[in-house]
Amino acid sequence: MTNIISKAIGILFIVAAVFQWVSFDYPDVNPFWPGAVFTAGTIGQVINWLIVCILAVIGIGFWKSWKFQQ
Incomplete structure (x- = not known):
């Protein structure tokens, strides 16, 4: 049972990473971005990555x- 929960949490984090990457150009809908801070320029891109x-x-x-729990 813990294997399924661990994989589900892993999938959620990977999906969140993809959404973070895709929504960089749209800071209003970016899930882990504090508003429009650092949106323009190289520093914002580095922080996003x-x-x-x-x-x-x-x-x-x-x-x-x-794999370590089996």
Whole structure:
């Protein structure tokens, strides 16, 4: 049962990372972005990619964690 929960949480984080990546150009609907701060320029792009990478790594960690529980 914990395997299914772990995979579901992993999928949610990976989907959140994809939504974060896709919605960078639309800060009003971006799920993990504090309003319109850092939207223009290179710094905003770097911060967005850091958030995407953090979300994806957490999702992959949850997805692969079931192998250690068997």
